[in-house]
Amino acid sequence: MDAVRETDSMVSSAIALCLRDRWSAAAELLAENDSWRTESAASAMLGELFGGLAELWDGRCARFGANLTERERWPLRTVPRHRDEQITSYVSALLVLGERARAEKLLSDEAFPESGLRDGERSMLAAMRGRPARAIDFARRAVADRSPRGYDIGSAAMYLSTVSILLSRGRPAEARELLASARATAPTLAHLLDIAEARADIAAGETGRAARRLHAATRGLAVGTDMAWADLAELALRKNDRAAAKQALDALETLATAMPTGRVLLHRHLVRACLGEEPAGECLWLARERAQPLELAVVTERLARHNP
Known part of the structure; x- marks a missing residue:
């Protein structure tokens, strides 16, 4: 039992690092001792999910790709709640990457309804499909919704997507307001908000400030x-x-x-x-x-x- 608790604690610590945008440190922690793979089914699921994401965000795609194609090996796949959580997380990651077709294929292959996604993911999908009004509406709903629904890894990308739409439609004040709301939530992948702010700066003619933000990102x-x-x-x-x-x-x-x-x-x-x-x-x-x-x-x- 102590070993299980220690393993669960390791995965919890890794997730805590991820939620503070310290993805590389999380990947290192999970790689130091992989006993989490066998000690607990929940730890195996979360450790593999967040370990794969940490590598993906750092530009290493192999593990994420393998986890996506070998879905029959997902831990706790037969438990609906955990299966849904993994599907949602992988869809969110694909949308962060801009991979609309792959996200839609995953939903189709798993017969997972779009209504089961969070408003943020639905906003990104709408934006990629060329439905700006729906994308903005879903983004506003996501901002207003404070109920916890799993690990929302895609919110910063949703903010970037929506800000880009608002700027393209000549609504810079709304874009800035949304960015202020985004900063207040302290999302993961916060550097994507720097890109969004840079685009707002470009729209305002502040190209020097925009370049500094983009380099920082x-x-x-x-x-x-x-x-x-x-x-x-x-x-x-x-x-x-x-x-x-x-x-x-x-x-x-x-x-x-x-x-x-x-x-x-x-x-x-x-x-x-x-x-x-x-x-x-x-x-x-x-x-x-x-x-x-x-x-x-x-x-x-x-x-x-x-x-x-």
Whole structure:
């Protein structure tokens, strides 16, 4: 019994680190002693889930990918509550990565209703499907909802997504208000809020401050930094600073090697095309294949700006 308690405590400590955005420390703790895999079914489930996420956010995708494809091996899969918690967490992670198609496939494969997701995940899905009004509505509901519903790992990405929509619709005051609410919740993956604030700064013409925020967002976890580097490349190209844009591309090339998700590859092709290092066709094809209207609009505008 003492061994079980010690293992449960180890996993609880790792989760506590994750919730404070100390994902690398959590991964190290779980790797130091993997007795949590066999001592308790609940510990095995949570340890594997958060260990895989910690590696994923750091740019190491293999474990997350294996856990996603080998779902029959999930601990406590036959217990509906725990199965649902794992499905929701993996869907949320995929949406954080911008992987709409993979998230929808997981829901379909598991016959899991979208109504079973949190409002934050439903907001991100609506945004990626080109339904901005629904995305904003779900985001507002998520902000208002204070009831605990599992580990919400995707809220910062939801805020970033919604802020981007509000700015695209000429509603900067609402975007700033939402960001203030987001900061108050102290979500995990808080560097995504820096990207959202940078976009609000860009909309206000504060490009220097935006660049500082974007650089800050690239100095920790890998997840989401493709957006920061792509935005930095765009700011640099607007000033005709090709050297800075090339530095951003170099960072994207490195990221794409470690974390070749669809969005990372799209941003790499976008910056390449904007620098004139490859034709725009590959980037446009990938953006259309991803079928995310807001993302496609941004890609089209930037390609037109830099490839007249």
